[in-house]
Amino acid sequence: MSAQSVKKIVVLAVSIVFVLFSSIDLFAFIARRGGSVGVGPSEVIDEDIYLFGDEITVEGKVNGNLFCAGKVVKVPGKVKGSAWLVGNQVLISGEVGDGVKAAGRSVTFEAGWEGTSWPLEATCSCKRDRR
Numbered sequence: 494m495s496a497q498s499v500k501k502i503v504v505l506a507v508s509i510v511f512v513l514f515s516s517i518d519l520f521a522f523i524a525r526r527g528g529s530v531g532v533g534p535s536e537v538i539d540e541d542i543y544l545f546g547d548e549i550t551v552e553g554k555v556n557g558n559l560f561c562a563g564k565v566v567k568v569p570g571k572v573k574g575s576a577w578l579v580g581n582q583v584l585i586s587g588e589v590g591d592g593v594k595a596a597g598r599s600v601t602f603e604a605g606w607e608g609t610s611w612p613l614e615a616t617c618s619c620k621r622d623r624r
Contacts, residue, residue, distance in 0.1 A: 529546060541560075555571070561576075566580035
């Protein structure tokens with residue numbers, strides 16, 4: 494095979510890959526940070542969201558995965574994907590569809606969840622069983 498033929502094949506392969514991936518949102522996510530951040534009660538997030546702050550409250554609906562790191566993390570809303578939560582105090586009172594991974598000094602589950610739960614904490618309380 495000549496060098497010219499190899500060059501054409503490489504250009505064609507790169508072009509195909511570019512066309513296939515140019516229409517896909519590979520890195521679609523939202524990131525918010527600050528003292529007090531979150532998802533409002535009437536807000537709907539249709540992708541993954543990353544929240545960083547002192548006090549984080551997720552009252553609305555997240556159709557992707559939720560990633561939170563803060564002093565106080567509260568999730569009274571709905572999360573369709575997984576929730577990855579790190580904080581001094583973590584409170585899950587809403588619904589999480591795909592599983593909860595939480596780490597903190599105090600982790601409290603007040604609602605049911607599906608999937609797996611991996612709490613890593615000093616104290617943990619579950620006020621409702623897993624669905």
